[in-house]
Amino acid sequence: MRCGLWAGVLLLVGVVGSVAAAPGDDRILLARDAASKGDVATLASLAATPSNHVLEPYVQYWLLSARIARLTEAVDGQQVGSFLSANTGSMLADRLRGEWVRRLGYEKRWAEFDAQYGLLQQADLATQCYAIQGGGTYAAEANRALAAQWLTLNDVPASCELPLQNLALSGQISTENLWQRFRRLVENKRFAAARNVLSWIGNGQVPAAFNTALNSPERYLASARASTSRMDRELILAAVARAARNDARTAASRWRGIEGNSFSSEERAYAWGQLGWLGGLSRLPEAAAWYKLARGTDMSAEQRAWNIRAHLRISDWAGVRQAIEELPADQRDTPDWAYWLGRALQAQGQTDAARQQFLRYADTPTFYGILSTEALGRAYAWPAAAAPASNEELTMVRTLPDFRRAAALYQLDLRTEGMREWNWGLRGGSDRYLLAAAEHARELGLYDRAISSAERTRNEHDFSLRYLAPYYDVFARNAEAQQLDLAWVYGLVRQESRFQSVARSGVGAQGLMQVMPATGKWIAGKQGWSDYHPGWLTGIDTNVRLGSAYLRHVLDSLSNHRVLATAAYNAGPGRARRWRDARPLEGAIYTETIPFTETRDYVKKVMANAELYATLFDKRPVSLGSRLGTVPAAVQDAASNVDEP
Structure with a gap:
């Protein structure tokens, strides 16, 4: 039945790759290669003889884009305008207009800038900052948008440096918010930008101790003294935050010996908030207690989230509830915190209130939507399928x-x-x-x-389109050979490559199961496959063979637990082991307290995918809660392979 279900999909395997090359394809590829090298001469030669190829606009776009990027050379605005008119409504026209508007801003051609800016689908930050510089029609709106990002903007385009400085020096930003931006930049390791903020506060002066506080925080704290200067106190707080990244416990001990030295209650709370956040990321049980000392300070969204996770890690349900209820409404009203608030209320015996939280996102096809559904005592079921496209x-x-x-x-x-x-x-x-x-x-x-x-x-x-299962025979064969849950394998591959057999990540992982070259070679050796060669990484059958064998390996080395193996597949077995606790942890709590955002989201998506594929394949799958299970204590870890990639 399963094979029959997906027979139509399997017929499509390789459809795009099997289509014969269209006339003129070589010219398009030559143009793309020239564009990647910034070779304007070759692009101009190719563009001079236009064709009827469906991708002809790309040749023209690549040429104009390359010319716009050459800031020392003039650009024919009429050619740009002709392209925009000929390709009205297209993605390329919008991209080229964005590039052209930034060039106009760079050259301070403000009348032309304003005329084109209003036609953009959505201006990026760099373009908005040019609008502020120009002082034209859109300046006030763009300035408000920039000011709204004052505390969250880490990476600043060059065009925004002057507008940010003007916001600071014109009095539009309070001194307190200047200090708050300094703190956020230090937390995010944007030290050059943090130095700029200090210069704005200090009338162009930056204390000589700035570099020591941020680059040698332990040494700086060892000699820290009481001070009535806000500048001195903020440098000490910055050093505490920096030291906590290396060793939160030692930083907390050092801070206890300093905090009585003229610090305000808010400043003390800020330091404890930093220690709670970084201690939570290190999975220290003390982190929850440190967070309790942080009341009264403003935290970033991530820091508030780790307040909840720190209490989850030690099963302090009263603390979980309080931390969630203190969230701003826009952060609180999400599936993850609705679910955990429901769990906290449930643990405190407030069954009806818990049920109301679970109902908010139940029956949605997400990690916490499925868990909320199960918390209500029912299995997740796919919604009724829409009528197929006519x-x-x-x-x-x-x-x-x-x-x-x-x-x-x-x-x-x-x-x-x-x-x-x-x-x-x-x-x-x-x-x-x-x-x-x-x-x-x-x-x-x-x-x-x-x-x-x-x-x-x-x-x-139509969930059969959301959860396609191509290459079914290949995956089923390898899952059976490695004794893996097929729904879990599909859930993982859907997240890894979305079934793009030629997918290649920025770090070199390849194919359907995104196997790294070193991993492929290593697992082939462990399996005794003497005929291995690098081409296996890109072949559909061989890539799935390697990926399935490696998935079996990490599963065996991590207590046969799929949550741990999923985390290991993304972040490495060593990290998955370190993220365990001295006591057994509920699988959902382990997942929610993974310190890497990418891996935390990855595990949630893979496990939810697995449940949804199982719903399709098996009709009556085990629950997601059962799939997550209980993660064994760290003392039960299997020994790792010393040569494991």
Whole structure:
């Protein structure tokens, strides 16, 4: 039955890769190569003889984009305008307009800038800051947007440096908010920007002790003395925050010997908040107590979240409840904290109130949506499937220029450009339109785009498109050989590559299961596969063979626990082991307290995916709560392989 269910999908394997090259493809690839090198001469030569190729606008775009990027050379504005007019409404026109507007801002051509700025779909921060510099129609609105990001903006484009300084020196930002920005920049290791803020506060002067406080915080704290100067106290607080990154316990001990020295109650609370946050990230049981000393200081969203996690880690349900109830409304009203508030209320015997929290996000296809459903005593079930896309709906999306260009780009392995085109084509679409686009992507073998398109629907859903299962025979065969749960394997691969067999990550992981070269070679050796060669990483069968064997290995080395193995597959077995506790932990608590944001989200998505695939494959799967289980105590760890990648 399972094979029959996916037979239609399996017929599509390699559809895009099997299509014959279109006439003119070589010219497009030559242009793309020239664009990557900034070779304007070659681009100009290629653009001089336009063709009817569906990707012809890219040749023209790459040429104009390269010219705009050459800040020392003039650009023909009429050529830019002609391209924008000829490609009105396209993704390329919007991208080129954004680049052109930034160039106009750089050259301070403010009248032209304002005329083009108003036509942008959405201005990025660098462009907004040019609008502020220009002082034109959009300056006030852009200035308000910049001021709203005062405490959260870490990486500042060059065009924003002057507007930020003007905000600070004009009195639009209070002195207290200047200090708050300094703290946030130190916390995020943006030391050059933090130095700038100190210079604004100190009328151009930065204390000589600044570098020592941030680069040698333990030494700085060892000689710290009482002071009535805010500057001196803030440098001590910065040193405490920096020292806590290295060793939160030692930093806390050092801080206890200093905190009575003229610090205000808010300043003491800030230091304890930093220690609680960084202690929580290190999974120290003291972190929850440190957070209790932090009342009265403003925290970032991440720091407030770790207040909850620190109490979760020690099963302090009263502390969990208090930490959630103290969140700002926009952070509190989310599936994760609604679920944990429900659990805290449940632990305190408030069954009806807990039920109300679980009901808020129950029946949604997410990690906490599924757990909330199960907390109400029922199994998660997929919503009723929407009607399949009609022939008329499919015919319409098949002819749209955005999708035709996207398909051609994927055919040439220009996947980033293809993804951008596809996503542009989806904007503003109705549910019926999105489902038709998803089905069209499935027809093309663009499984990542099919999933992405189907996930955007709001009321009508087709989970068979959201949770495609291509290459079923390959995955089933390898899962059986390695005695792995097939639904879990599919859940992991959906998160790793979205079933793009040619996927390659920025760090070199390859193929459906995103196997690193060193890992592939190592696991092949462990399995005794003497015929291994690097080409295995890109082959569908061999990539799944390597990935499944490695997944089996991490599962065996981590107490046969799928949550631990999932974390290990993303972040490495050593980290997955270190994140355990001296006592057994509920799997959901272990997951929520993973210190790496990427890995924490990854584990949640993989485990939720596994449950949803199991719902499809098995009809009556085990619950997600059962899948998460209990993570054994760290003392039960299996010994790691010394040569393990």
